[in-house]
Amino acid sequence: MTQTASAVExxxxxxxxxxxxxxxxxxxxxxxxxxNLRVLAAxxxxxxxxxxPDAVEAAQRFEx
Amino acid sequence: MSGSLPTDAxxxxxxxxxxxxxxRSVVTETLxxxxxxxxxxxxxxxxxxxxxxxxxxxxxxDLAQGAAAGPxxxxxxxxxxxxxxxxxxxxxxxxxxxxxxPALRDGALVRRLEAAGAILLGALNMGEYAYDFxxxxxxxxxxxxxxALGHMTGGSSSxxxxxxxxxxxxxxxxxxxxxxxxxxAAFCGCFGLKPTYGRLSRAGSFPFVGSLDHLGPxxxxxxxxxxxxxxxxxxxxxxxxxxxxxxxxxxxxxxxxIDGLRIAVAGGYFARGGxxxxxxxxxxxxxxxxxxxxxxxxxAHRARxxxxxxxxxxxxxxxxDRLRSRPGDFDPAVRxxxxxxxxxxxxxxxxxxxxxxxxxDAVLDLFGGVDVILAPATPCRAPKGGQTHFTLxxxxxxxxxxxxxxTQPISFIGLPVVAVPIWLDAGLPLGVQVIAxxxxxxxxxxxxxxxxxxxxxxxxxxxLT
Numbered sequence: 001m002t003q004t005a006s007a008v009e010x011x012x013x014x015x016x017x018x019x020x021x022x023x024x025x026x027x028x029x030x031x032x033x034x035x036n037l038r039v040l041a042a043x044x045x046x047x048x049x050x051x052x053p054d055a056v057e058a059a060q061r062f063e064x
Numbered sequence: 065m066s067g068s069l070p071t072d073a074x075x076x077x078x079x080x081x082x083x084x085x086x087x088r089s090v091v092t093e094t095l096x097x098x099x100x101x102x103x104x105x106x107x108x109x110x111x112x113x114x115x116x117x118x119x120x121x122x123x124x125x126d127l128a129q130g131a132a133a134g135p136x137x138x139x140x141x142x143x144x145x146x147x148x149x150x151x152x153x154x155x156x157x158x159x160x161x162x163x164x165x166p167a168l169r170d171g172a173l174v175r176r177l178e179a180a181g182a183i184l185l186g187a188l189n190m191g192e193y194a195y196d197f198x199x200x201x202x203x204x205x206x207x208x209x210x211x212a213l214g215h216m217t218g219g220s221s222s223x224x225x226x227x228x229x230x231x232x233x234x235x236x237x238x239x240x241x242x243x244x245x246x247x248x249a250a251f252c253g254c255f256g257l258k259p260t261y262g263r264l265s266r267a268g269s270f271p272f273v274g275s276l277d278h279l280g281p282x283x284x285x286x287x288x289x290x291x292x293x294x295x296x297x298x299x300x301x302x303x304x305x306x307x308x309x310x311x312x313x314x315x316x317x318x319x320x321x322i323d324g325l326r327i328a329v330a331g332g333y334f335a336r337g338g339x340x341x342x343x344x345x346x347x348x349x350x351x352x353x354x355x356x357x358x359x360x361x362x363x364a365h366r367a368r369x370x371x372x373x374x375x376x377x378x379x380x381x382x383x384x385d386r387l388r389s390r391p392g393d394f395d396p397a398v399r400x401x402x403x404x405x406x407x408x409x410x411x412x413x414x415x416x417x418x419x420x421x422x423x424x425d426a427v428l429d430l431f432g433g434v435d436v437i438l439a440p441a442t443p444c445r446a447p448k449g450g451q452t453h454f455t456l457x458x459x460x461x462x463x464x465x466x467x468x469x470x471t472q473p474i475s476f477i478g479l480p481v482v483a484v485p486i487w488l489d490a491g492l493p494l495g496v497q498v499i500a501x502x503x504x505x506x507x508x509x510x511x512x513x514x515x516x517x518x519x520x521x522x523x524x525x526x527x528l529t
Binding site (some may be wrong): 013034036044064 | 412
């Protein structure tokens with residue numbers, strides 16, 4: 001995934017989610033965590049943009 | 065290894081079985097080779113001299129009394145340090161896990177290789193918690209590529225590739241969640257087998273992403289890969305995703321050649337986004353196999369995105385307690401990716417798992433018309449140690465996150481792959497993925513063996529200069 005800027009600005013989300021998860025986020029890590037979350041958000045957008053039929057279920061026990 | 069003894073597993077096993085050399089002499093020479101080379105390569109985190117010598121002596125005594133030799137008699141091997149080794153803490157490349165109690169027994173694959181006569185020599189360096197494609201490790205030091213010490217080994221099975229390329233052992237085990245066998249095989253110029261998801265037991269190994277984790281062998285010859293693979297197959301109730309399949313040995317069919325096999329090159333996504341050399345390596349293999357055909361794995365870019373999401377989310381779930389209690393003891397690059405992974409909204413992860421099912425069905429349809437698919441293993445040759453960005457197709461990208469662009473869409477649906485090394489020139493090697501349908505490791509290994517026999521693919525021992 002390229003690290004292109006997403007329309008989403010995740011900083012407030014990161015600040016709110018860290019205590020929810022019980023993670024104490026050092027201020028010096030915030031930029032890196034946020035950059036990683038942007039990349040993950042871009043990956044998620046590729047999937048939410050794809051029209052998966054409702055009938056496609058995740059495999060509870062994946063088989064190749 | 066070096067000197068008078070053979071360097072490949074098959075020849076060592078034959079020599080020990082025929083008592084042309086003792087297992088003790090093999091182990092002694094292997095230990096000497098490790099002592100010479102590892103100061104510069106840093107592939108090993110633990111060398112088990114006493115254990116290996118004791119096992120060698122026991123094997124020699126058994127053979128002297130007429131016991132049958134196993135197919136890997138006296139073959140030295142080493143394992144990525146996320147695989148349990150009795151009496152060692154399973155550190156998984158981390159600072160935190162090395163404080164755990166020692167493992168009570170060896171991992172399942174270690175026990176199976178030793179049951180076939182092989183001898184464990186030690187545990188190998190790796191990227192922290194396997195979340196790595198570079199071979200860098202801030203706790204144990206980086207593994208160095210024996211073919212160019214200033215370059216990356218690739219990861220996360222960094223020591224597994226480096227120990228082979230330096231000639232220290234003929235056989236290693238690695239793990240592959242998104243490419244961690246195939247990437248170091250490509251960068252270090254050796255062979256690696258990532259089997260079908262669910263084929264080889266992962267019992268007794270530290271997990272990373274249960275949905276995607278595989279264990280597999282790496283070696284300098286395809287016969288050695290096949291010997292090890294055959295010795296490790298079989299059901300194991302201790303791995304919940306292991307398929308209930310009887311062993312399907314490949315050694316009897318390894319020499320079957322490629323006649324009748326339908327082989328094609330992966331186009332589209334797999335033909336762009338890398339250095340021209342990466343595609344030239346695939347072209348060389350395709351030419352050698354006489355295939356003009358291409359196939360397209362549609363939506364491969366989304367498959368990679370889904371693998372990326374599942375990896376971050378499941379990895380974060382696994383490590384959440386450690387992220388809460390000891391975040392300062394992680395490699396910051398790993399920690400920050402995991403923390404971000406913990407924050408991914410659940411619907412995105414579920415969507416990725418649903419897409420996995422869809423993509424699997426689409427790719428399996430392709431295998432109705434083709435037996436083997438070729439693709440690059442990495443988008444480039446091994447970057448320099450410490451390099452953080454590279455330019456691919458004119459775009460500057462972070463190295464750590466993008467070395468696996470071509471491996472991730474394949475392991476995502478558990479397809480078996482043999483990574484074969486290709487040397488285009490006097491520079492560093494590249495890797496090509498030889499990909500087959502699920503449970504058809506035999507076809508990928510047959511093609512890889514053909515490429516090796518015809519001299520297209522080789523895995524030479526590096527001269528450490």
